[in-house]
Amino acid sequence: xxxxxxxxxxxxxxxxxxxxxxxxxxxxxxxxxxxxxxxxxxxxxxxxxxxxxxxxxxxxxxxxxxxxxxxxxxxxxxxxxxxxxxxxxxxxxxxxxxxxxxxxxxxxxxxxxxxxxxxxxxxxxxxxxxxxxxxxxxxxxxxxxxxxxxxxxxxxxxxxxxxxxxxxxxxxxxxxxxxxxxxxxxxxxxxxxxxxxxxxxxxxxxxxxxxxxxxxxxxxxxxxxxxxxxxxxxxxxxxxxxxxxxxxxxxxxxxxxxxxx
Amino acid sequence: xxxxxxxxxxxxxxxxxxxxxxxxxxxxxxxxxxxxxxxxxxxxxxxxxxxxxxxxxxxxxxxxxxxxxxxxxxxxxxxxxxxxxxxxxxxxxxxxxxxxxxxxxxxxxxxxxxxxxxxxxxxxxxxxxxxxxxxxxxxxxxxxxxxxxxxxxxxxxxxxxxxxxxxxxxxxxxxxxxxxxxxxxxxxxxxxxxxxxxxxxxxxxxxxxxxxxxxxxxxxxxxxxxxxxxxxxxxxxxxxxxxxxxxxxxxxxxxxxxxxxxxxxxxxxxxxxxxxxxxxxxxxxxx
Numbered sequence: 001x002x003x004x005x006x007x008x009x010x011x012x013x014x015x016x017x018x019x020x021x022x023x024x025x026x027x028x029x030x031x032x033x034x035x036x037x038x039x040x041x042x043x044x045x046x047x048x049x050x051x052x053x054x055x056x057x058x059x060x061x062x063x064x065x066x067x068x069x070x071x072x073x074x075x076x077x078x079x080x081x082x083x084x085x086x087x088x089x090x091x092x093x094x095x096x097x098x099x100x101x102x103x104x105x106x107x108x109x110x111x112x113x114x115x116x117x118x119x120x121x122x123x124x125x126x127x128x129x130x131x132x133x134x135x136x137x138x139x140x141x142x143x144x145x146x147x148x149x150x151x152x153x154x155x156x157x158x159x160x161x162x163x164x165x166x167x168x169x170x171x172x173x174x175x176x177x178x179x180x181x182x183x184x185x186x187x188x189x190x191x192x193x194x195x196x197x198x199x200x201x202x203x204x205x206x207x208x209x210x211x212x213x214x215x216x217x218x219x220x221x222x223x224x225x226x227x228x229x230x231x232x233x234x235x236x237x238x239x240x241x242x243x244x245x246x247x248x249x250x251x252x253x254x255x256x257x258x259x260x261x
Numbered sequence: 262x263x264x265x266x267x268x269x270x271x272x273x274x275x276x277x278x279x280x281x282x283x284x285x286x287x288x289x290x291x292x293x294x295x296x297x298x299x300x301x302x303x304x305x306x307x308x309x310x311x312x313x314x315x316x317x318x319x320x321x322x323x324x325x326x327x328x329x330x331x332x333x334x335x336x337x338x339x340x341x342x343x344x345x346x347x348x349x350x351x352x353x354x355x356x357x358x359x360x361x362x363x364x365x366x367x368x369x370x371x372x373x374x375x376x377x378x379x380x381x382x383x384x385x386x387x388x389x390x391x392x393x394x395x396x397x398x399x400x401x402x403x404x405x406x407x408x409x410x411x412x413x414x415x416x417x418x419x420x421x422x423x424x425x426x427x428x429x430x431x432x433x434x435x436x437x438x439x440x441x442x443x444x445x446x447x448x449x450x451x452x453x454x455x456x457x458x459x460x461x462x463x464x465x466x467x468x469x470x471x472x473x474x475x476x477x478x479x480x481x482x483x484x485x486x487x488x489x490x491x492x493x494x495x496x497x498x499x500x501x502x503x504x505x506x507x508x509x510x511x512x513x514x515x516x517x518x519x520x521x522x523x524x525x526x527x528x529x530x531x532x533x534x535x536x537x538x539x540x541x542x543x544x545x546x547x548x
Contacts, residue, residue, distance in 0.1 A: 030338070030339070053365055054287045054288060054289070054440045054442065055287070055440050055441060055442070056440070065339075066338065066339030066500070066502055066505075067288040067338030067339050067500065067505075068287075068288060068338060069287045069288025069289045069338075069440045069442070070288065070500065071289065071439065071440075071493055071495050071499065071500070073440070074289075074439045074440050074495065075495075080439065080440060080441070081441075082369075082441045082442065082443065082445065082446070083287055083312070083365065083369045083441075083442045083443050084369040084370060084372065084373045084443060084446060086369075087365060087366035087369055087370065087384075088366075088369075088370065088373075088384075091366065092366070092384060092385055111389070115362075115391075115392070120395050122351075123350065123351060124351075125347075125351075126335075126342075126346070126347045126350045126351055128334050128335050128336030128342075128343075129332065129333060129334050129335050129336075129362050130333055130334065130362065130363065130364040130365070130392060131333060131334035131364065131365055132333075132334075132364060132365040132366060133364065134364040134366070134367075134386050134387055134390050134392065135364055135365065135366030135367070135384070135385075135386045138385060138386045138387070138388065139385060139386070160391055161389070161390060161391040162390060162391070162392065163390060164388065164389030164390055167389045172389075173389070176388040176389050177388065177409065177410070178385075178388055178389075179385065255339075255502045256502055256503055
């Protein structure tokens with residue numbers, strides 16, 4: 001595994017991008033989800049429709065946006081609508097196939113926290129907050145989550161439940177009557193997890209190349225379950241890596257940052 | 262009809278201590294010049310509303326202008342934390358800041374309800390979320406037709422809304438384009454609206470479905486070229502990403518922040534003087 005010619009972050013981004021089907025309508029959060037969604041658009045899914053909460057529909061950014069409302073998103077979109085319209089007609093209207101989100105904390109039923117670490121009234125860390133995530137988690141037909149795996153992020157109990165996954169598991173989400181089906185996958189730098197069909201508990205479905213079960217357990221704050229059969233994720237193809245690195249490079253140049261070597 | 266006046270006059274006559282104010286612009290067209298003029302004039306006890314507080318409210322909060330913040334995402338986009346917002350929430354500095362937090366969907370719906378003169382907005386969200394336990398302004402109602410349980414939030418009706426736009430004509434009709442966020446709704450929901458613009462022209466030449474705010478919906482239009490910097494104005498200038506990154510260092514330390522505010526805002530007479538001083542500071546740092 002030391003011979004791998006890619007980083008674990010690249011593996012995570014590539015694995016996430018592969019989950020997006022060509023033609024899917026994808027509501028994209030900023031950061032890793034946006035990177036993975038654009039990688040999908042530039043590789044296997046040229047007809048994917050990217051929606052950003054600031055208003056662009058069918059965005060085709062030349063470089064990754066630094067903020068959720070960069071001008072490049074509007075310039076090259078099919079159309080740009082107001083933010084209320086994005087949430088009312090397009091997301092709540094049921095037109096989004098995949099909501100693509102990150103999180104600060106996640107629990108075993110894929111509920112997420114982006115609000116506070118510590119007590120709400122006197123937080124030890126005040127996080128940015130909900131953004132569009134509660135509505136995306138409610139209304140997108142499915143949700144894909146991307147975040148790095150560590151015991152601080154994959155916790156037994158969330159400090160705050162911002163956006164709902166499967167609540168207490170089983171049919172708890174169904175009973176809430178939300179239109180969306182909930183998270184279908186969680187992609188990390190170590191593995192890919194899917195909710196168990198009955199219990200809805202996150203279960204390791206794929207291990208990235210060279211990653212052991214022990215590593216995954218060590219990076220998880222609860223006793224993680226593994227599927228009966230856990231195949232290895234296909235390593236990033238040459239094409240995927242080249243497109244990803246080109247994208248990140250021209251993004252860094254465009255935003256006046258020093259490109260990674 | 263909008264009066265075409267200076268930004269100093271507009272903030273001086275239309276924004277009062279204790280007001281509820283929305284300075285909107287979703288990453289694009291953020292009315293920075295107007296926010297800084299409020300700091301310069303020492304406004305106090307403001308209730309600030311904004312979907313994404315951004316650096317504009319970090320400055321107002323750190324400068325002690327705010328008593329309450331209503332928001333849905335409070336970060337420095339592409340960079341990280343808003344340190345002044347965090348210091349106020351975590352350590353009560355420079356004073357305690359009451360917060361009322363929402364999600365983008367519900368806050369944007371609340372502006373729509375305000376513009377539509379309805380008491381509340383209704384949406385499908387928050388089942389299972391803990392936000393309603395901490396925000397009594399997110400509640401649930403039953404649909405009278407189907408019985409479905411839906412989230413409800415009260416309409417937003419700011420005393421003052423401030424936005425930045427690309428163009429106005431000489432009568433004060435305003436045209437904006439690109440990413441529009443909730444600006445139109447925020448203006449129509451407000452008692453008084455102030456718009457700063459890049460330029461004032463004879464004719465807007467707006468196509469039929471363009472986003473035009475008629476002069477009679479506005480209180481004041483102010484000619485402030487560059488007034489959205491360091492955010493951007495589509496067709497005029499790009500986002501100053503370097504400033505957003507530099508803000509991380511400026512805002513991290515109370516002393517550094519206070520010196521920056523004093524030198525660039527309190528000790529400058531208006532936004533063009535601010536830009537001059539900021540350019541000098543930027544050059545010094547590059548040397």
